[in-house]
Amino acid sequence: MTLLKAEGITKSFRTGDIDTLVLKGVNLVLEPGEMVALSGPSGSGKSTLLNILGLLMQPSDGALSFMDKPMSGLTDKQLSAIRNTHYGFVFQFHHLLPDFTAMENVAFPAAAPAGGISAEIRDRAKMLLGRVDLTDRIDFAAMRLSGGQKQRVAIARALMNKPELVLADEPTGSLDRENSARVMALLREINHEDRTSFLISTHDPEIAKCCDRQINVVDGRIA
Amino acid sequence: MLFALRVAFRYLTANRVQSGLLIGGVALSVIVFVFMTALIRGLALFLTVQTTGQIAHVEMEPPRRIAEVMGPDARFAAQPISTFQRQQIRNWQLMVDQAEQLDHVVAVVPEVNGNGFLVRGTAVAPIALQGIDPSQIDAIIPLSKSIIDGSADLSTGGLLIGAELAEDLGLRAGVPVILRSDRGIERLIPVTGIFRIGLSNVDRRVAYLSIAVARPLLALPNGVTSVSIKLDDPALAPLIAEQLKRQLPLKVTAWQEKNRNLETALESQGRTGNFIQAFALIAIMISIASALLLTSVRRRGEIGIMRSFGISRGFVASVFVFQGVIIGLAGSLIGSALGYRLCLFLSEGITGPDGGPLLPIAPAEGGYVLVIVLTVVGSAISAILPAQAAARLDPVEAIQQ
Ligand SMILES: Nc1ncnc2c1ncn2[C@@H]1O[C@H](COP(=O)(O)OP(=O)(O)OP(=O)(O)O)[C@@H](O)[C@H]1O
Ligand SMILES: [Mg+2]
Numbered sequence: 319m320t321l322l323k324a325e326g327i328t329k330s331f332r333t334g335d336i337d338t339l340v341l342k343g344v345n346l347v348l349e350p351g352e353m354v355a356l357s358g359p360s361g362s363g364k365s366t367l368l369n370i371l372g373l374l375m376q377p378s379d380g381a382l383s384f385m386d387k388p389m390s391g392l393t394d395k396q397l398s399a400i401r402n403t404h405y406g407f408v409f410q411f412h413h414l415l416p417d418f419t420a421m422e423n424v425a426f427p428a429a430a431p432a433g434g435i436s437a438e439i440r441d442r443a444k445m446l447l448g449r450v451d452l453t454d455r456i457d458f459a460a461m462r463l464s465g466g467q468k469q470r471v472a473i474a475r476a477l478m479n480k481p482e483l484v485l486a487d488e489p490t491g492s493l494d495r496e497n498s499a500r501v502m503a504l505l506r507e508i509n510h511e512d513r514t515s516f517l518i519s520t521h522d523p524e525i526a527k528c529c530d531r532q533i534n535v536v537d538g539r540i541a
Numbered sequence: 542m543l544f545a546l547r548v549a550f551r552y553l554t555a556n557r558v559q560s561g562l563l564i565g566g567v568a569l570s571v572i573v574f575v576f577m578t579a580l581i582r583g584l585a586l587f588l589t590v591q592t593t594g595q596i597a598h599v600e601m602e603p604p605r606r607i608a609e610v611m612g613p614d615a616r617f618a619a620q621p622i623s624t625f626q627r628q629q630i631r632n633w634q635l636m637v638d639q640a641e642q643l644d645h646v647v648a649v650v651p652e653v654n655g656n657g658f659l660v661r662g663t664a665v666a667p668i669a670l671q672g673i674d675p676s677q678i679d680a681i682i683p684l685s686k687s688i689i690d691g692s693a694d695l696s697t698g699g700l701l702i703g704a705e706l707a708e709d710l711g712l713r714a715g716v717p718v719i720l721r722s723d724r725g726i727e728r729l730i731p732v733t734g735i736f737r738i739g740l741s742n743v744d745r746r747v748a749y750l751s752i753a754v755a756r757p758l759l760a761l762p763n764g765v766t767s768v769s770i771k772l773d774d775p776a777l778a779p780l781i782a783e784q785l786k787r788q789l790p791l792k793v794t795a796w797q798e799k800n801r802n803l804e805t806a807l808e809s810q811g812r813t814g815n816f817i818q819a820f821a822l823i824a825i826m827i828s829i830a831s832a833l834l835l836t837s838v839r840r841r842g843e844i845g846i847m848r849s850f851g852i853s854r855g856f857v858a859s860v861f862v863f864q865g866v867i868i869g870l871a872g873s874l875i876g877s878a879l880g881y882r883l884c885l886f887l888s889e890g891i892t893g894p895d896g897g898p899l900l901p902i903a904p905a906e907g908g909y910v911l912v913i914v915l916t917v918v919g920s921a922i923s924a925i926l927p928a929q930a931a932a933r934l935d936p937v938e939a940i941q942q
Contacts, residue, residue, distance in 0.1 A: 374849055374937050395853060402851020409940060413846040417555035427850045433543045475850070 406476030571876025583903030629764030672755025699733030703744030845939025869920025
């Protein structure tokens with residue numbers, strides 16, 4: 319099984335009367351268990367590509383298949399369900415829900431479809447928080463955590479529904495060197511233990527070195 | 542769905558000041574609604590009781606002669622009616638007995654009524670004469686309670702007149718006055734007492750006297766002109782009137798038929814109330830809609846992140862609808878309770894100069910169930926727009942901000 323396959327993906331944005339072609343035909347294959355870095359200069363289209371691969375944005379053209387199934391012609395509801403059960407997301411700005419505790423934030427992706435935080439969900443959320451080394455912050459309100467702690471909670475949340483693929487858009491972009499290294503070590507560990515695939519966009523060559531391979535985006539194409 | 546409710550609660554408790562103000566605003570509108578409803582229903586109740594307390598609930602009169610002569614038989618139609626022959630109920634004793642048999646009938650008063658003039662010096666005033674049995678003086682109108690001069694005892698052969706009539710003619714209790722009936726018969730009669738009912742057409746126009754005195758004056762030695770009936774429940778008057786119509790060959794009228802004005806007045810008053818109620822509801826809906834719209838803008842980022850990890854649009858929308866429902870429910874419950882306290886205070890705590898309540902508010906008639914249902918439904922509806930706005934957010938755009 320191929321995890322993710324993109325063929326001839328293009329994306330153009332329309333601003334006023336001008337069409338800007340951002341992605342100019344991207345071909346890419348991800349295998350299960352791979353940890354891949356997506357690098358490239360600023361404005362080259364990394365975030366745009368991640369959003370399309372993550373089913374958050376429709377490509378202008380091209381074909382995308384996930385776990386050997388074509389991802390075209392699906393409704394918003396179907397796409398949401400796939401994101402919920404098979405994907406995990408980590409963004410540069412952690413985007414936790416500030417009025418919920420660390421545990422509730424992690425449990426949320428499972429609790430919303432299930433209708434509540436069951437004992438099972440709670441246990442898994444606590445286990446994941448333990449894994450990102452935040453056992454002592456389980457019941458902290460999300461807004462009371464430090465930047466590095468927030469990002470680790472976001473990683474735990476991305477893992478809640480046992481995703482096949484985690485898409486991370488500059489996950490260490492707002493962290494200092496020490497916290498960056500810690501987060502990357504964590505991602506690597508999860509990748510090894512769970513065979514979860516990662517696609518991580520980054521500017522940092524150090525981080526790219528941690529990955530199995532590196533994909534370079536230059537001017538909307540894979541170099 | 543249950544988790545959406547929990548999220549809605551969390552959002553509301555996270556912003557206590559805004560939620561508190563919002564619920565307070567809803568409660569205030571609900572208080573206005575409850576107050577208006579209790580006042581208008583109380584006023585209607587008050588006016589109805591006031592009216593029915595001073596009139597006969599059912600009246601029986603002789604059947605119209607016209608109806609008899611307009612029969613299909615041409616011979617009868619040609620029959621002339623004597624204008625001297627008074628319309629009267631001859632076998633009235635039988636009718637009174639019949640009426641007294643019915644449930645809910647508390648008093649049956651045979652009356653000899655007619656018109657006439659009171660003459661004093663050069664002043665002449667038209668009056669409606671009502672001859673009744675002196676023992677039934679309070680059966681229809683609480684006359685003896687309303688006496689402001691003299692007494693209500695008609696058995697001495699005197700006259701009871703209203704305060705306005707007395708003023709017009711400069712009469713006091715004990716003063717004799719010339720009474721000229723429309724039969725052309727004149728008598729000098731003493732004024733026994735002067736009453737003030739508070740209804741101008743009674744206080745200015747009506748004179749009460751003993752039926753025994755009225756008979757020779759109105760040239761009606763045997764019959765009566767009408768029979769008035771008082772009930773224990775005025776609302777039953779049309780029913781009782783129907784019953785009597787079937788049993789007796791008389792024209793029977795319930796008080797509601799003769800007081801269409803009251804009904805019209807109460808209806809238009811009710812419409813005014815509906816307007817104010819509608820505006821109170823609209824105020825509630827606008828404040829909830831705008832506050833939730835603001836919340837949906839403020840929480841764009843959060844909604845975007847939820848959508849990115851696969852939370853459905855339906856879930857996001859229901860979080861907002863639940864917020865509206867919670868605000869509406871809390872506001873209407875608090876508002877109803879406070880509104881009830883306010884009405885109770887105004888109806889019992891504040892009294893007018895006569896010792897009665899200043900406002901005829903009926904605290905029990907605040908329309909509480911109605912306002913709670915309307916507010917909750919209205920809040921849910923006004924949350925739909927913000928809910929849709931939140932659900933339609935593009936996750937990528939929302940996250941980038
Ligand atoms: N919604 C949009 N409308 C118009 N243009 C857009 C939109 N989103 C992205 N772009 C443009 O597409 C190009 C690629 O943007 P993108 O965010 O994918 O770059 P990136 O590689 O992630 O850059 P960075 O490393 O700085 O995050 C940029 O020139 C950007 O201006
Ligand atoms: Mg980017």
